[in-house]
Amino acid sequence: MLVVHKYGGTSVGDLERIENVANRVIKAREAGQDIVVVVSAMSGETNKLISFAEHFTLTPAKKEMDMLLSSGERVTAALLSIALQAKGFDAVAMSGRQAGIVTDDVHTYARIESIDPSAMLSAIQEGKIVIVAGFQGINKDGSVTTLGRGGSDLSAVALAGALKADQCEIYSDVDGIYTTDPRIEPKAKKLDTISYDEMLELSSLGAKVLQNRSVELAKKLNIKLYAKSSFSDNEGTLITEESENMEEVLVSGVVLDKNQARVTLRGVSDRPGIAAEIFTMLAQEHINVDMIIQNVGTDGTTNLGFTVPQSEHLNAKRVMESFDHDIQGMDVDGHVCKVSVVGVGMKSHSGVAATAFSALAKNGINIQMISTSEIKVSMVIDEQYGELAIRALHDAYELDK
Ligand code: ASP
Numbered sequence: 422m423l424v425v426h427k428y429g430g431t432s433v434g435d436l437e438r439i440e441n442v443a444n445r446v447i448k449a450r451e452a453g454q455d456i457v458v459v460v461s462a463m464s465g466e467t468n469k470l471i472s473f474a475e476h477f478t479l480t481p482a483k484k485e486m487d488m489l490l491s492s493g494e495r496v497t498a499a500l501l502s503i504a505l506q507a508k509g510f511d512a513v514a515m516s517g518r519q520a521g522i523v524t525d526d527v528h529t530y531a532r533i534e535s536i537d538p539s540a541m542l543s544a545i546q547e548g549k550i551v552i553v554a555g556f557q558g559i560n561k562d563g564s565v566t567t568l569g570r571g572g573s574d575l576s577a578v579a580l581a582g583a584l585k586a587d588q589c590e591i592y593s594d595v596d597g598i599y600t601t602d603p604r605i606e607p608k609a610k611k612l613d614t615i616s617y618d619e620m621l622e623l624s625s626l627g628a629k630v631l632q633n634r635s636v637e638l639a640k641k642l643n644i645k646l647y648a649k650s651s652f653s654d655n656e657g658t659l660i661t662e663e664s665e666n667m668e669e670v671l672v673s674g675v676v677l678d679k680n681q682a683r684v685t686l687r688g689v690s691d692r693p694g695i696a697a698e699i700f701t702m703l704a705q706e707h708i709n710v711d712m713i714i715q716n717v718g719t720d721g722t723t724n725l726g727f728t729v730p731q732s733e734h735l736n737a738k739r740v741m742e743s744f745d746h747d748i749q750g751m752d753v754d755g756h757v758c759k760v761s762v763v764g765v766g767m768k769s770h771s772g773v774a775a776t777a778f779s780a781l782a783k784n785g786i787n788i789q790m791i792s793t794s795e796i797k798v799s800m801v802i803d804e805q806y807g808e809l810a811i812r813a814l815h816d817a818y819e820l821d822k
Pocket residue numbers: 429430461462467468493555556569570571572573574
């Protein structure tokens with residue numbers, strides 16, 4: 422069995438923790454696994470390197486930044502390999518280049534274009550444990566590139582794909598994906614399994630555990646992904662294809678997004694092209710729009726509401742002011758949040774949304790906006806009720822059971 426392990430920054434945060442990882446890898450090795458380990462930089466290291474560059478300029482060349490930032494992962498890879506060798510195990514550390522990872526030219530945010538796994542495979546053949554520096558590759562010219570913050574997860578999944586590994590295990594300081602944030606609801610439970618799509622919807626829960634791009638790639642390549650802790654022997658959460666028994670569970674998790682602001686436009690001219698103009702203008706200003714709701718128009722006007730990230734709400738307001746001839750009134754509220762209920766079971770069960778609305782109603786929470794997808798119901802509410810709403814929803818779907 423060939424397994425890719427990935428250890429995040431906190432898991433390799435100091436020498437003792439690197440030794441702990443070495444011991445875990447040895448244990449898996451002795452259980453018969455062939456192993457490729459992908460490592461992050463020691464925690465805080467990437468930020469430290471960025472601050473070093475910013476000592477000289479706030480706009481360092483991205484190519485040089487890649488040269489700089491890629492070093493953090495190489496330090497960890499080399500140290501882990503040295504630790505394994507010191508314990509009598511045959512290991513080899515590889516940079517992204519040595520692991521055969523080729524990316525495009527977009528420095529500091531490169532995409533992986535191809536992976537030639539032959540060097541890794543021959544090392545495995547020779548009985549070696551392969552350690553790969555995450556977060557990096559090279560472009561066609563041979564310059565080192567990095568994959569964007571949190572990119573070691575992506576390295577791990579991509580390598581698992583190229584190596585045709587049986588599974589990919591992502592280790593951090595959290596032992597899996599929970600039904601909700603345990604800091605908000607202490608009754609939150611760890612999930613045994615979850616589908617890729619649910620994981621992507623619950624991304625703010627998983628943000629610390631799994632990088633989103635890596636989940637998207639795992640879905641595309643159909644790689645069995647585990648989120649586990651390097652500090653315990655708990656089972657973790659398996660992120661995998663949707664299966665029938667997943668659909669028996671109505672709701673997998675509830676999630677709070679505090680980073681939301683609501684813009685409501687009243688008396689918008691009800692003519693073809695108006696929505697295109699408004700949202701093109703917002704896009705040109707790089708304002709990310711999330712929910713959009715429009716009513717059926719009456720008397721030549723309609724109402725249009727949307728949400729934007731909290732930090733963009735004043736920007737959005739300024740942009741909308743340029744539409745004054747087409748809009749009668751505007752209401753911008755930076756004090757809202759979004760609560761979402763996620764579950765593939767919604768596809769085959771009715772009444773899931775009604776349960777959510779009742780749970781909020783029982784707590785006297787007013788719903789300002791609603792949007793739904795096949796596997797999600799989202800509601801915009803006053804930000805002061807966000808955590809209360811999460812607990813109410815967690816209870817309503819009995820997620821602690
Ligand atoms: N070290 C990089 C970062 O901090 C990549 C990673 O840890 O995944 O973003």
